[in-house]
Amino acid sequence: MKNIKGDFLFVCVLLIWILVLSVPSSRTAFLAVTGAHPYFGGFLKFSILATMGDLLGARIIKGKWIIPKGFIFKAMLWGFIGMAITLLFTIFTEGSAAAQASGKLPFAGSKIAKAFFGSAAMNLTFGPMLYIYHKFGDLFIDFKYERKGQKVKIADYVDSIDWHTMVSFSWLITCPLIWIPCHTLVFLLPEEYRVLASAALSILLGTIVAFSKKRSTKADSPTTTS
Numbered sequence: 001m002k003n004i005k006g007d008f009l010f011v012c013v014l015l016i017w018i019l020v021l022s023v024p025s026s027r028t029a030f031l032a033v034t035g036a037h038p039y040f041g042g043f044l045k046f047s048i049l050a051t052m053g054d055l056l057g058a059r060i061i062k063g064k065w066i067i068p069k070g071f072i073f074k075a076m077l078w079g080f081i082g083m084a085i086t087l088l089f090t091i092f093t094e095g096s097a098a099a100q101a102s103g104k105l106p107f108a109g110s111k112i113a114k115a116f117f118g119s120a121a122m123n124l125t126f127g128p129m130l131y132i133y134h135k136f137g138d139l140f141i142d143f144k145y146e147r148k149g150q151k152v153k154i155a156d157y158v159d160s161i162d163w164h165t166m167v168s169f170s171w172l173i174t175c176p177l178i179w180i181p182c183h184t185l186v187f188l189l190p191e192e193y194r195v196l197a198s199a200a201l202s203i204l205l206g207t208i209v210a211f212s213k214k215r216s217t218k219a220d221s222p223t224t225t226s
Contacts, residue, residue, distance in 0.1 A: 081130065116184045123176065
C-alpha cells in the first residue's frame with residue numbers, strides 16, 4: 001500500500017511540472033521568474049527533479065520508496081549543483097561558439113555543431129567531476145548521520161566510492177554515450193528551457209543507474225548447480 005501511495009505521489013508531482021509548463025499562463029510566469037533569477041531557477045529545478053531521480057532509482061533498486069536520512073540536505077546539494085550547471089551551460093555553449101568563430105573548432109555558425117561541441121566539452125571535462133562532487137557531497141551528508149561525533153578523513157570518502165562503477169559506467173558509458181547526445185539536444189532548445197530539460201533528464205539518470213545496479217547485483221550473485 002505504501003508503494004502504491006508513493007507511486008501515486010511521484011506521478012502527481014511529475015504531472016504538476018508538466019501542467020505548469022503546458023498551461024500558457026503558468027509557463028509564462030514560471031519562465032519569467034526563473035529567467036529573472038537564473039540561479040534560483042537552477043536551484044529549484046534540480047533540487048526537485050534530480051531528487052525525484054534519486055528517489056526513483058532507489059525505488060527500482062529496493063522495490064520500495066525510501067526517504068533517506070538528510071533528505072532535505074541532499075535536495076539542497078542537487079540545488080547547488082543546479083546553480084553551477086546554470087553558469088556552466090553558458091560557459092560551454094558560448095565558449096564553443098567563440099572557438100568556432102576563431103577557427104579553433106569547425107563549422108562556425110552551425111547551431112547543431114555549437115550544441116554538440118558545447119555538450120562534448122562539458123561532458124568530457126566537467127561531467128566526470130560532477131559525479132565526484134555529488135558523490136562526495138552525498139557521503140558528507142550520510143557520514144553526518146551515520147558517524148556522529150566521529151572524525152571523518154578524506155580517505156573515508158575515497159574508500160566509500162565504488163570506483164569501478166564510477167569509471168566503467170558513469171564516466172565511460174553515461175558521459176559520452178548518454179549525456180553528450182542528450183545535452184546536444186538540450187543546447188538546441190531556447191536558453192530558458194535548458195536547465196529545466198537537464199534537470200528533467202536526471203530522472204532518466206536515476207532510472208539508468210538503478211537498472212545498472214540491479215544488473216550488477218544479479219551478475220555478482222553466486223549461482224547454484226544441482
